[in-house]
Amino acid sequence: xxxxxxxxxxxxxxxxxxxxxxxxxxxxxxxxxxxxxxxxxxxxxxxxxxxxxxxxxxxxxxxxxxxxxxxxxxxxxxxxxxxxxxxxxxxxxxxxxxxxxxxxxxxxxxxxxxxxxxxxxxxxxxxxxxxxxxxxxxxxxxxxxxxxxxxxxxxxxxxxxxxxxxxxxxxxxxxxxxxxxxxxxxxxxxxxxxxxxxxxxxxxxxxxxxxxxxxxxxxxxxxxxxxxxxxxxxxxxxxxxxxxxxxxxxxxxxxxxxxxxxxxxxxxxxxxxxxxxxxxxxxxxxxxxxxxxxxxxxxxxxxxxxxxxxxxxxxxxxxxxxxxxxx
Ligand code: GZL
Numbered sequence: 392x393x394x395x396x397x398x399x400x401x402x403x404x405x406x407x408x409x410x411x412x413x414x415x416x417x418x419x420x421x422x423x424x425x426x427x428x429x430x431x432x433x434x435x436x437x438x439x440x441x442x443x444x445x446x447x448x449x450x451x452x453x454x455x456x457x458x459x460x461x462x463x464x465x466x467x468x469x470x471x472x473x474x475x476x477x478x479x480x481x482x483x484x485x486x487x488x489x490x491x492x493x494x495x496x497x498x499x500x501x502x503x504x505x506x507x508x509x510x511x512x513x514x515x516x517x518x519x520x521x522x523x524x525x526x527x528x529x530x531x532x533x534x535x536x537x538x539x540x541x542x543x544x545x546x547x548x549x550x551x552x553x554x555x556x557x558x559x560x561x562x563x564x565x566x567x568x569x570x571x572x573x574x575x576x577x578x579x580x581x582x583x584x585x586x587x588x589x590x591x592x593x594x595x596x597x598x599x600x601x602x603x604x605x606x607x608x609x610x611x612x613x614x615x616x617x618x619x620x621x622x623x624x625x626x627x628x629x630x631x632x633x634x635x636x637x638x639x640x641x642x643x644x645x646x647x648x649x650x651x652x653x654x655x656x657x658x659x660x661x662x663x664x665x666x667x668x669x670x671x672x673x674x675x676x677x678x679x680x681x682x683x684x685x686x687x688x689x690x691x692x693x694x695x696x697x698x699x700x701x702x703x704x705x706x707x708x709x710x711x712x713x714x715x716x717x718x
Pocket of ligand 1: 434435436437438511512527562590618619620621646647667
């Protein structure tokens with residue numbers, strides 16, 4: 392080998408070693424990260440799936456996830472965030488149960504230079520207080536549901552009852568707003584009753600029972616719009632117990648696309664749902680790893696997709712596909 396060839400061989404080897412070291416360093420960036428996750432609770436099938444997938448994503452990336460279940464209480468979430476700050480975690484994930492009341496604790500996280508990522512819900516706080524929010528377009532979801540109903544009923548008069556999500560939460564506020572946009576200008580479509588079912592099956596059934604009683608046993612009700620599938624599934628039970636046919640006597644449209652709503656659709660008892668991915672943690676951890684690696688700052692909103700499913704979309708098959716995915 393000539394001296395020139397020897398030098399070329401040396402520098403090629405050096406270049407490969409540098410690239411390899413870089414990749415290992417990048418992976419090392421993900422390995423060993425300690426992340427605190429304040430989860431709202433387990434109020435719905437969707438929430439349970441989000442928790443499962445977040446833990447799976449952390450495991451896959453070698454992230455040490457400190458998990459705290461707030462049992463639907465904001466004060467428990469704030470306590471958890473303070474504990475994560477005291478532990479000096481590398482980052483915090485939080486699914487904020489309601490939209491207000493976060494400024495102080497987010498300030499404390501900023502002071503401690505701990506990046507905060509919002510999952511699936513947003514907060515009414517200065518955007519500088521969190522790194523990014525991984526959510527769907529909640530207004531759009533409601534609008535898709537409203538537009539589907541408007542298209543389905545045509546000019547027929549249709550009294551709608553609405554099961555709202557948790558009072559004060561961004562999905563409850565935005566899904567209501569979006570649905571009203573979706574039915575705007577349709578004089579034949581009217582929301583006659585609207586109340587929170589707190590995103591749970593139990594409450595959804597209870598409130599639907601009260602709607603049915605108040606509306607002549609349900610004879611005056613043409614459709615139910617529920618801010619999530621779990622409340623819709625509870626309401627379907629109430630409609631059946633009132634001797635009516637959900638999906639026919641009372642149309643049912645909701646949001647999340649959890650497996651059980653597809654079972655109801657396959658039985659003709661639900662009509663449409665708008666999908667919300669439970670994998671919010673994947674994009675969140677991607678953004679965090681990029682930030683830790685070289686300071687790359689993500690956009691303030693990482694939007695996840697929303698897709699309408701109806702009875703025309705082979706619900707039994709969708710159920711089979713979805714049932715193993717962490718729900
Ligand atoms: C919406 C999410 C909602 C789900 C419900 O982004 O926060 O919370 O739609 C869950 O199932 O309770």
